[in-house]
Amino acid sequence: MLTDKIKSVIRDVPDFPKPGILFKDITPIFHDQQLCNEIVSEFANRVADKKINAIVGVESRGFLFGFALANKMNIPFILVRKAGKLPYKKIAYEYDLEYGSAKVEMQVDEIQPGWNVLIHDDLLATGGTAEAAAKLIQMQQGIVAGFAFVVELNFLKGREKLLPYSSEIISLVNY
Numbered sequence: 001m002l003t004d005k006i007k008s009v010i011r012d013v014p015d016f017p018k019p020g021i022l023f024k025d026i027t028p029i030f031h032d033q034q035l036c037n038e039i040v041s042e043f044a045n046r047v048a049d050k051k052i053n054a055i056v057g058v059e060s061r062g063f064l065f066g067f068a069l070a071n072k073m074n075i076p077f078i079l080v081r082k083a084g085k086l087p088y089k090k091i092a093y094e095y096d097l098e099y100g101s102a103k104v105e106m107q108v109d110e111i112q113p114g115w116n117v118l119i120h121d122d123l124l125a126t127g128g129t130a131e132a133a134a135k136l137i138q139m140q141q142g143i144v145a146g147f148a149f150v151v152e153l154n155f156l157k158g159r160e161k162l163l164p165y166s167s168e169i170i171s172l173v174n175y
Helices: 002-009 025-030 033-047 062-073 127-138 156-164
Strands: 011-014 022-025 054-058 077-082 090-096 102-105 114-124 143-152 168-172
Touching: 002 025, 011 127, 022 033, 033 062, 033 090, 033 127, 033 143, 033 168, 054 062, 054 127, 062 077, 062 143, 077 127, 102 127, 102 156, 114 127, 114 156, 127 143, 127 156, 156 168
Parallel strands: 054 077, 054 114, 114 143, 143 168
Antiparallel strands: 011 022, 077 102, 090 102
């Protein structure tokens, strides 16, 4: 089963990025090309009936499978990046973090009005960054068709923050 394969290679890193956090490191997945292909295929299968027009990948790990998925589906891939990283005209959305705030940006001409857009990131924790990406899509009159994550940390309840945008929330592995 795909979930078991993914869990078998995810590495737990205690006390990262600060004491008391058990970090779920997905980087060992990238050493197994067959597993990577299975992950992309699983995402593609789960959204095959959704008429997705584009995939938004959230910086930076959302670029990895998000780009591969967009290529497999033969649709555009759109970057959501931290503030100051995109060179062209952009829109921004600022959101609160546990301590402080963050801002993400998207170029202004990336999404056509009415497009169904899937948001991809590697991990769903509190949901703040994925929600910010959803806000950027809506600011350009796009429709949030769903969210796709490799890992979801259920205890942080990020899913609840995303449900107002779409009930289509895919997580391949849940902790």
